[in-house]
Amino acid sequence: MSEARPDFWLSSGYRLLTRDDNGRLGVTPDFVRAYFHRPEVAPVDESCDAERALHADLLADPTMTVTNGMLARLADPDARENYQHILRFRDHLLAHGTIEAAYLSLFGEGGITVPPLFLDQLAHAILRNILEDCDDPLRPRAAEVLFRSQKVTLRDGAILMADEETVEMYAATGGMGGLGQLLIENQTPTRQVDLDVLYEENGSIYWDRSDKFDTVLDMTFTRPGLDAFCRVLEAWVEHMLGATVRVQPVQSIKDERWVWHVGLEVEATGILNDLYEGKHVGEDRLARLISLFRLEFRDPTAMMPQIAGRPVYLGAAMTEDGVVRMKPQNLLFNLPLAAAA
Numbered sequence: 001m002s003e004a005r006p007d008f009w010l011s012s013g014y015r016l017l018t019r020d021d022n023g024r025l026g027v028t029p030d031f032v033r034a035y036f037h038r039p040e041v042a043p044v045d046e047s048c049d050a051e052r053a054l055h056a057d058l059l060a061d062p063t064m065t066v067t068n069g070m071l072a073r074l075a076d077p078d079a080r081e082n083y084q085h086i087l088r089f090r091d092h093l094l095a096h097g098t099i100e101a102a103y104l105s106l107f108g109e110g111g112i113t114v115p116p117l118f119l120d121q122l123a124h125a126i127l128r129n130i131l132e133d134c135d136d137p138l139r140p141r142a143a144e145v146l147f148r149s150q151k152v153t154l155r156d157g158a159i160l161m162a163d164e165e166t167v168e169m170y171a172a173t174g175g176m177g178g179l180g181q182l183l184i185e186n187q188t189p190t191r192q193v194d195l196d197v198l199y200e201e202n203g204s205i206y207w208d209r210s211d212k213f214d215t216v217l218d219m220t221f222t223r224p225g226l227d228a229f230c231r232v233l234e235a236w237v238e239h240m241l242g243a244t245v246r247v248q249p250v251q252s253i254k255d256e257r258w259v260w261h262v263g264l265e266v267e268a269t270g271i272l273n274d275l276y277e278g279k280h281v282g283e284d285r286l287a288r289l290i291s292l293f294r295l296e297f298r299d300p301t302a303m304m305p306q307i308a309g310r311p312v313y314l315g316a317a318m319t320e321d322g323v324v325r326m327k328p329q330n331l332l333f334n335l336p337l338a339a340a341a
Helices: 029-035 049-060 068-072 077-096 099-105 116-130 138-146 164-173 177-185 205-212 224-241 266-276 329-333
Strands: 150-155 158-163 196-198 215-218 245-250 261-263 289-297 312-317
Touching (some): 029 077, 049 068, 099 116, 138 224, 224 329
Parallel strands (some): 261 312
Antiparallel strands (some): 150 158
């Protein structure tokens, strides 16, 4: 009998939410309360009495009404602004009821009005929900790519992704915390720390380390990590849009009837647009396109009638400095879906 899989992504806030009959995450006071523990609004030594009182009241009742007059009493203008951002976001969550509905509604007309960090946090919670019954550790590691920026290393033909924040931490401290930072500042050599590449054989190491974001994903063509990423994209589309799709990696787009594509982030969007329009794309820029995919709808009637049955090509690319910053919302709002009846 196999051991139970440990819980993972405790930092997602998933355990603070409810799950309705449709599998959607219900917003709760406990989830909202977590935002008032954030350092941007937690009182500091210099905080005035009004700020401390407001913070205490919001911890006691995170859904309480906060008036402009209450905010005006805060002596620190930066504190007022931070509270305005978080309260606006809180009200948005409460108004929509579920995390999924709140996320989808953020990308309507008028543009995004919340900090990108909040978008990533919602995607984190939603993906934790989607992967609740998953026992393949490669899939949650692949899902990290959708809400945490990744540093890409090209090594012997392999495409390796490591969490950018983790890479920067190791670069600054040698993986030894404050002591490592002190040694580096004094130019004292530290031991090299290599992050573990996650494979099927060692996948079990992921569960206990999931909130450290310290494993490397191999996104090389034909490797299990890339397949896991495809399965995550399929699940993301089905959960958020109700459309069943099949995503497969491809090495190139050889399609004379290429009619639709979606860049999974800004870099790929620009490259695919230029290729589609027949513009010249230099070799250096083209080399930044690290992954291509073919997406097909299981039910062609779910697509715009004029292109029903045709594949949609997806692309992921890194920046000049080797970073991938995914925008998973692109896959939700740029697919050629049939108009709702």
